[in-house]
Amino acid sequence: MARRECPFVRLTVCLGLLLPGGCGGAPAAKANAVTGDGPAVHYSFVLDAELRTLSATVCPRDLRLARLRMTVPELLERVRRPRILRADGDVPLSFEEDVVPIASATEGVCIGYDVDLGPPGEGFWITRGEAHVLAAPDVWLLAPEPRPEGTRFTASFKLPPSVRAALPWLDDPRGYRIPTSAFTMRSAGAFGQFERETRSVGGAELDIVALGGGFGERAPLVAKWMQTSASALTQLHDGFPVPRVMAMLLPHPGSEVGFGMALRGGGPTVMIMVGSSVTPEALGEDWVGVHELFHLSAPRFLPSDAWLSEGLATYYTDILRARAGLMDERSAWDDLVDGFRRGSRRGTGRTLRQESIDMHETHAYQRVYWAGAALSLMADVELRSRGVEGGLDGPLRELARCCARSEEAWSAEQFAKFVDEKTGQSVVRPLFERYVDRAEFPDIAEVLAALGVKGAGREMTLAAEAPRAGVRSAMMAPRAGGTKP
Ligand SMILES: [Zn+2]
Structure with missing residues (x-):
């Protein structure tokens, strides 16, 4: 989910979503599809x-x-x-x-x-609009057993x-x-009249559905923003990491991009609230689209390891936006440093693992997301410093290929073992072990100093002579084969 900056506001906006599905086009019933062999x-x-x-x-x-x-x-x-x-x-x-x-x-x-x-309204499972009903299949698709x-x-x-x-x-x-994932994981669906458009991104089909009357004259801009956000994933993966993704856009009052979430049941989906009077500037600065789409490139993780799924997504959102040219390198570092600062100041004193389990009650999202992002950065830099080209990129590409659509929930321990095996290093597991059961924010200062990232905001500088300045530049350099908007 996207909750880096203003989780409460975004959560309250996120009433009722159900996602739409499919498409269909023609309203007529299709032929009964129970034909062929087997159950x-x-x-x-x-x-x-x-x-x-x-x-x-x-x-x-x-x-x-x-x-x-x-x-x-x-x-x-x-x-x-x-x-x-x-x-x-x-x-x-x-x-x-x-x-x-x-x-x-x-x-x-x-x-x-x-x-x-x-x-009307049952959390985000069912919401009615003027010409549609957002109704997640989870509500109306009873699961057959066995x-x-x-x-x-x-x-x-x-x-x-x-x-x-x-x-x-x-x-x-x-x-x-x-x-079968439709029976085991949350999904999205809607019925009604809405605008729909399919775009191609990195070999994948991006199915953009705009509910609630759509975006009028802004529709092409909004579709382009979604496509650009999806293109940013090619700065990490070979093409878009799943063959098809549905982007369900829910217009809401305002000019900003709001809350988003990634869903896996029945097929990869992102659902994002977008201001009905959204401006080109807000779309240009948005990070929610990249963040939610990134989630679909990794498997789902156990709730106790939300710090890892959200940390990876939070960290890579800035990295990928910089690589794609959607923000400059300095702004990306500034955003990361600012996030680490916020994350280190907030929290309830729980360990990172416990903070993750309780975050929907404590709202310690900043702590969880940015501590996970800090650990992602530390792992990435350490791997690159040891000569692993691309740092975390390679293992994440492999993880997307094998497991992005797995119905199994991964643990942080599994992930650490996976990365360390793929890279032949003992980096991620000891790093996670050091911090996951501690309440202190990961000690990121030394890594930032080695990278030459100094100060914050207008005073931020990127020192060319820093010992890891080369690593720093490589992290945000456009990827050969990646698509730039
Ligand atoms: Zn997220």
Whole structure:
């Protein structure tokens, strides 16, 4: 998530998101996609004209469903009338806690249920706009169990005229293919009328969806900003790190880029609040786009290791923006130094690990994000100083290739082991061990001095004669093969 500067404001703005998915284009229902070999489950959805009730039919094939599970139990009351669909009359089913058990005698039959999208606002799961409803699949896609290896999950929608679906799922002529991550990780989706545009970035498809009436005459600027932000990732990776990403943009009052988040369920997605009167200057200075997209290039991490996922994203946001020419080298260093200063002053006295676990209660985001960024910088500089070309870049590229879309949550220990093995060095593991269970902010002063980064703000200088001045320049130099806007 993007919370480096003004987390509270951004959090309060972030009500209700649900992400859109997919696209579709045509509102007509697609053919039932349960064809072919092997076990399969097909979902048919019908949305009413008011965008208030989504009716689902779930049909398994070559598979006995034991239960359907609501993965957001706090919204259970929105799911109504689970039932077995029979030609001679429906048979009611009922929830036991957050699951609907399905008796073995009902093998092979289809199950129906309705989801109430009507009431406004439930955190970021459901929000209604004038011409759309932001409704995360987590709310309306009950997860089938069991899900044997190789089972194919598909979906089709019957939507009112001019209403489209925005979902991160892959869409082909037979319908949507639902990745299993849609059942295990949070995702985004929306239904309604909205502007949509696909752009190409580093070999990937960037699907830009603007909800809430879009950005009017600013739309091309906003789309260009999103594309530029995505291009910055090519300053680290060989092309864009995932083949397809949905960028769901939520206009909100104001002229700034606001809160953002990265989601993985059903396909890589970023969701970002953008001021409906956003200025070219605000888009030019924005870091949220790069930050959220960076998250999608790494696996997800355990909540106790949020300092690492947010630290890497925070550190690389400045590095990549400098490499891409979106900010100059001095401004990037100034931003890093300013962040380290804020991070070192804030916090609750907890260890970094505990601060990460508790940060949504304590709001010690600055501490967590910037301590993680400091450790990322220290690891990067140490690796480069030992002759590892590109420092952390190489291991992060490999990590993106193997594991960016893994459903498994990584630990900081796994990450440290991965980097140290790939580089043949013993750098990251001892560094993390030194700081993760301490309350003190990482001691960054010595590293900055060696790099020749002195002072802050207008007084900042970058000393050419510093012992690691060469490393400093290399860190922010444009990458061969990277795309510059
Ligand atoms: Zn983040």
